[in-house]
Amino acid sequence: MKRVWVVDDDRGVRFVLATALREAGYKVDGFENTADALAALAERGAPDLLFTDVRMPGDDGLVLLERLKAQVPQLPVIVMSAYTDVASTAGAFRGGAHEFLSKPFDLDEAVALAARTLAAVGESAAPAQVELPKDDALIGDTPAMRTLFRAIGRLAQAPLSVLITGETGTGKELVARALHRESPRAEHPFVALNTAAIPSELLESELFGHEAGAFTGAQRRHTGRFEQAHRGTLFLDEIGDMPLPLQTRLLRVLAEGEFFRVGGRELIRVDVRVIAATHQDLEALVADGRFRADLLHRLDVVRLHLPPLRERRDDIPRLAERFLASAAARFEAPAKRLAKPALERMLGYDWPGNVRQLENLCWRLAALAPAEIIARADVDEALAATPGKDSTGSDDDDWDTRLAAWARAQLALGSDDIHAQARERFERVLFEAALEHTGGRRTEAAARLGLGRNTLTRKLGPGRRRT
Numbered sequence: 001m002k003r004v005w006v007v008d009d010d011r012g013v014r015f016v017l018a019t020a021l022r023e024a025g026y027k028v029d030g031f032e033n034t035a036d037a038l039a040a041l042a043e044r045g046a047p048d049l050l051f052t053d054v055r056m057p058g059d060d061g062l063v064l065l066e067r068l069k070a071q072v073p074q075l076p077v078i079v080m081s082a083y084t085d086v087a088s089t090a091g092a093f094r095g096g097a098h099e100f101l102s103k104p105f106d107l108d109e110a111v112a113l114a115a116r117t118l119a120a121v122g123e124s125a126a127p128a129q130v131e132l133p134k135d136d137a138l139i140g141d142t143p144a145m146r147t148l149f150r151a152i153g154r155l156a157q158a159p160l161s162v163l164i165t166g167e168t169g170t171g172k173e174l175v176a177r178a179l180h181r182e183s184p185r186a187e188h189p190f191v192a193l194n195t196a197a198i199p200s201e202l203l204e205s206e207l208f209g210h211e212a213g214a215f216t217g218a219q220r221r222h223t224g225r226f227e228q229a230h231r232g233t234l235f236l237d238e239i240g241d242m243p244l245p246l247q248t249r250l251l252r253v254l255a256e257g258e259f260f261r262v263g264g265r266e267l268i269r270v271d272v273r274v275i276a277a278t279h280q281d282l283e284a285l286v287a288d289g290r291f292r293a294d295l296l297h298r299l300d301v302v303r304l305h306l307p308p309l310r311e312r313r314d315d316i317p318r319l320a321e322r323f324l325a326s327a328a329a330r331f332e333a334p335a336k337r338l339a340k341p342a343l344e345r346m347l348g349y350d351w352p353g354n355v356r357q358l359e360n361l362c363w364r365l366a367a368l369a370p371a372e373i374i375a376r377a378d379v380d381e382a383l384a385a386t387p388g389k390d391s392t393g394s395d396d397d398d399w400d401t402r403l404a405a406w407a408r409a410q411l412a413l414g415s416d417d418i419h420a421q422a423r424e425r426f427e428r429v430l431f432e433a434a435l436e437h438t439g440g441r442r443t444e445a446a447a448r449l450g451l452g453r454n455t456l457t458r459k460l461g462p463g464r465r466r467t
């Protein structure tokens with residue numbers, strides 16, 4: 001029987017992980033600190049696999065990892081941490097960890113990881129694959145975010161409706177996904193529907209489905225999101241934008257757990273956990289008569305509020321580091337780093353588009369900043385080009401007007417090459433937008449612009465990263 005050790009100061013984690021591993025057929029011992037584990041190592045010899053937490057009182061998990069690598073270099077170690085940032089992951093991998101497990105984790109996932117790691121070690125001595133933390137890992141080490149993570153851990157288990165509030169781009173969908181992933185429904189679908197993104201006349205059939213011929217254009221039966229989410233979670237984003245008649249219908253479905261498809265006669269029963277989100281003040285909408293108070297009460301059994309990024313600036317460095325690392329992994333290039341003044345610029349900025357804006361900015365910097373170290377000027381330039389919120393204000397007319405004003409000004413100044421100048425600016429803007437859109441992939445960017453790759457490469461000139 002393979003022997004597995006679990007080192008974690010949290011009794012709860014030790015207990016549940018050890019129990020799950022025992023059930024999977026391993027012989028498991030738990031230790032609450034590094035010193036006890038090292039003492040047992042000296043006494044009884046090494047286990048076949050070891051799980052360790054990173055942050056523990058006394059010597060932390062990375063110290064343990066270092067000692068283990070010195071004493072039993074072949075022992076596979078899985079490092080667990082609630083701090084799913086690049087720094088601790090990178091530290092762990094540098095220290096020789098085989099795998100990284102971010103907390104809170106799914107027990108089945110942990111057991112599967114143990115089995116995979118043991119099998120890989122058994123098969124060959126080749127180093128295991130380095131895995132970056134999963135892209136849907138929530139980053140945050142500020143008090144507000146820690147409180148939120150604890151709440152997610154608790155709420156995931158309870159079958160309650162949750163209302164997630166927060167400005168656009170604060171991570172509401174990510175939180176909804178985490179609630180699902182950590183819940184007993186995790187094996188079943190997570191289905192998301194952005195109420196604001198769907199024309200109101202189609203929303204009802206999107207939610208509840210329709211029968212063939214239910215209305216003009218409904219050629220075939222369509223399964224709605226409620227049905228798709230059966231036994232799983234339905235995430236209703238921008239719930240404040242739902243039209244009133246549909247709110248009434250939603251309320252009934254939530255109360256009864258059953259409904260008819262549009263144009264249908266068959267009663268459909270579903271078991272769905274609904275998580276709703278909004279950036280609007282629903283109480284104000286209720287006061288205005290635009291949102292039903294009874295629906296609000298039903299959805300708002302528990303409320304999770306995501307603070308805007310400007311109220312948790314201490315998370316900016318970790319988030320930026322993580323996004324730059326993700327971009328680098330995608331571009332198969334070394335991760336760029338922020339010079340101090342560049343980071344200071346980010347820390348001082350207000351981020352109206354919150355984490356999404358920061359993420360877009362980092363991807364843009366990863367693709368376009370000229371050097372490995374990102375300068376403050378690069379951040380300034382990227383901020384100017386990265387709208388905080390979806391901008392609807394600048395339309396084509398505005399563009400024409402500004403171009404005409406620019407041309408008139410240049411002519412007045414005596415320029416005689418404004419066509420070339422304008423073309424250069426125009427192309428640069430298009431290229432940058434396309435490269436940003438494709439995550440720096442030139443071939444795809446060229447295709448999206450309707451150009452050949454060679455044309456794009458010629459125009460961008462040498463010295464840029466090949467992708």
Ligand SMILES: Nc1ncnc2c1ncn2[C@@H]1O[C@H](COP(=O)(O)OP(=O)(O)OP(=O)(O)O)[C@@H](O)[C@H]1O
Nearest residue numbers: 137138139140167168169170171172173174355356
């Ligand atoms: N704490 C976080 N850690 C890591 N990534 C995050 C975090 N919060 C948000 N993100 C990333 O920022 C982007 C926006 O997040 P998300 O879509 O969850 O925001 P939202 O609040 O649902 O936005 P909207 O209100 O516009 O729908 C996503 O790419 C998400 O992965």
